[in-house]
Amino acid sequence: MSFDWNHARTFLAAADAGSLSAAARLLNQTQPTVSRQIAALETALGVTLFERTGRSVHLTQAGIELVEHVRAMQAGANLVSLSASGKSQSIEGQVRITASDMVAAHLLPPVLKSLRRAAPQLEIDVIADNGVKDLVQREADIAIRHARPEQPGLVTRRLRDEMLRFYASESYLKAHGDPRPDALAHHQFLSFVDADRMLGYLCPLGLDLTRANFRITASTQLAAWELARSGLGMMIMHESVAKACPDMRPVLTEIEPFTIPVWLVAHRELKTSRRIRMTFDLLADALS
Numbered sequence: 001m002s003f004d005w006n007h008a009r010t011f012l013a014a015a016d017a018g019s020l021s022a023a024a025r026l027l028n029q030t031q032p033t034v035s036r037q038i039a040a041l042e043t044a045l046g047v048t049l050f051e052r053t054g055r056s057v058h059l060t061q062a063g064i065e066l067v068e069h070v071r072a073m074q075a076g077a078n079l080v081s082l083s084a085s086g087k088s089q090s091i092e093g094q095v096r097i098t099a100s101d102m103v104a105a106h107l108l109p110p111v112l113k114s115l116r117r118a119a120p121q122l123e124i125d126v127i128a129d130n131g132v133k134d135l136v137q138r139e140a141d142i143a144i145r146h147a148r149p150e151q152p153g154l155v156t157r158r159l160r161d162e163m164l165r166f167y168a169s170e171s172y173l174k175a176h177g178d179p180r181p182d183a184l185a186h187h188q189f190l191s192f193v194d195a196d197r198m199l200g201y202l203c204p205l206g207l208d209l210t211r212a213n214f215r216i217t218a219s220t221q222l223a224a225w226e227l228a229r230s231g232l233g234m235m236i237m238h239e240s241v242a243k244a245c246p247d248m249r250p251v252l253t254e255i256e257p258f259t260i261p262v263w264l265v266a267h268r269e270l271k272t273s274r275r276i277r278m279t280f281d282l283l284a285d286a287l288s
Contacts (some may be wrong), residue, residue, distance in 0.1 A: 004022050005077070007038070007040050013026050046063040047060075091121060095125070095276055103144055118278065145263045146261060148265075154159055155265070163258070165243075167242050167249060167252065185208075191218075192221040264287065
């Protein structure tokens with residue numbers, strides 16, 4: 001199957017902007033041109049990509065499934081262009097990326113390896129912080145967050161929804177047995193927030209838990225996860241992180257997994273800075 005890449009680029013602009021008129025402004029085109037290009041792409045692919053509601057457009061299920069593939073194509077095209085011109089080797093300066101300690105430790109390393117290969121002159125500062133850094137005040141250039149920021153002047157992109165489940169180590173399960181939602185009195189849970197706060201999240205799920213189930217808490221998610229891996233208790237964790245830890249098993253699978261969004265956020269300098277743009281695109285490609 002072949003299609004015009006320019007049409008795919010227009011589709012991506014409309015998906016991000018939320019309307020054909022906004023996409024037209026981004027691409028410096030007319031709205032009828034944008035509409036024709038999207039219609040041509042839908043015809044080439046044999047699917048409907050958008051539902052149109054007044055002036056807004058919303059992705060169909062087919063559009064949702066395709067948009068991140070097109071985003072990855074765009075990131076790849078940018079890297080091909082930079083590499084072919086030799087410009088990626090000349091991109092230099094500092095890029096500050098802020099993320100939670102868990103994301104920084106488990107999800108960023110392979111992305112940063114790719115970034116180092118593409119632009120060896122870049123200086124990467126990873127700010128592993130479970131608080132929210134202020135990008136408007138330039139405390140960081142790019143942030144990976146689980147909530148969309150409200151400040152104006154930021155570029156935001158929703159990458160995906162992350163699934164979370166309960167996990168326990170093989171050693172914990174050998175010592176305490178498989179937990180059941182209706183029989184948790186003798187089980188231990190690990191938390192990286194105050195126990196009362198975690199109870200506020202979990203008790204509405206129908207789990208009969210008390211502070212006695214939280215004998216150990218940690219100040220960071222990364223520390224709590226390592227304690228869980230040592231067999232001290234069960235813990236909620238990102239599925240993408242847990243999959244890389246074969247010593248951890250999903251437990252309490254009767255409970256529906258939790259989902260949280262993953263947002264990539266950058267200062268508006270993204271539009272004029274090659275180093276920030278390149279880093280942003282690589283992160284979007286890898287974490288989508």
